[in-house]
Structure formats: C-alpha cells, structure tokens
Amino acid sequence: AHYVDLKPMVNQLQCNVMIQQTGIEPVLVEADTRMMAWGPLGGQGAEGIVKNPELAAIGERYGKTAAQVALRWLTQCGIVAIPKSSHKERMEQNFNIFDFSLSSNEMQMIAQMNQEDAGFINFQDPNFVKYLIETYG
Numbered sequence: 001a002h003y004v005d006l007k008p009m010v011n012q013l014q015c016n017v018m019i020q021q022t023g024i025e026p027v028l029v030e031a032d033t034r035m036m037a038w039g040p041l042g043g044q045g046a047e048g049i050v051k052n053p054e055l056a057a058i059g060e061r062y063g064k065t066a067a068q069v070a071l072r073w074l075t076q077c078g079i080v081a082i083p084k085s086s087h088k089e090r091m092e093q094n095f096n097i098f099d100f101s102l103s104s105n106e107m108q109m110i111a112q113m114n115q116e117d118a119g120f121i122n123f124q125d126p127n128f129v130k131y132l133i134e135t136y137g
Contacts, residue, residue, distance in 0.1 A: 072100065
C-alpha cells in the first residue's frame with residue numbers, strides 16, 4: 001500500500017460455502033493477509049446453507065449441523081469466520097466446530113458448491129441498495 005505504514009492483516013469479505021471468493025485467495029496469500037468471512041452462513045434470511053441437505057448429510061456423520069459443517073469447512077480452509085447470532089444456543093453451536101475434521105473428500109465436495117454469486121446479497125443490485133437505505137439509513 002502506498003499511503004499506509006501497516007499492511008492490512010485481514011480482508012473481510014462475504015465468504016461462505018456458496019461464495020468462496022477463490023479468485024482473491026492468491027492475492028491475499030501474496031500479501032500475507034488472511035481472509036475473514038462475514039456472512040459465513042449466508043446472511044440474515046438466507047437459509048440455503050443452514051438447511052443444505054448435502055451439508056446436513058455430512059454433519060450427521062459427526063453429530064453436527066449443516067451450519068457447523070459450513071463453519072468447519074471455512075476454518076479448515078484457513079478462513080476466519082465471524083457468524084452473527086443473538087441466540088445463546090447458536091453461539092455455542094458456532095464455537096463447537098473444533099472437535100471434528102472434514103475429510104479431503106468432504107472438503108472437495110463442499111468446494112464444488114461454489115457459486116460465487118449465490119444470490120444471497122448483491123450489493124450491486126439497486127433494489128437491494130435502496131432496501132438497505134430505507135431499512136437502516
């Protein structure tokens with residue numbers, strides 16, 4: 001960077017099993033910067049990840065939820081996940097992902113879910129931007 005003394009240590013991006021941000025990974029590796037996933041479960045109102053049957057099937061093998069599998073996948077990819085929840089039970093579930101590991105086959109199967117634009121949040125959509133302004137502006 002030309003105008004700062006310290007380089008960014010993390011780059012916070014929308015990232016999850018459906019939007020894996022694979023294109024930016026080489027740039028971050030080169031810059032020795034970690035990716036931090038916001039919306040790691042798809043975001044508010046998006047249930048495509050937490051109710052995904054493939055993730056749920058993997059989770060059954062470990063006694064975990066689809067959401068826990070999705071968070072574990074991110075963690076095993078070296079991506080810091082910051083899931084949002086206001087429910088104590090879900091917060092505990094979100095932290096309870098370190099007592100199992102996904103196999104390489106499971107990791108590859110989940111990698112195949114990548115859609116880059118899963119349609120959850122599109123900040124270039126004028127209607128969505130208008131919604132944000134009206135709701136939170």
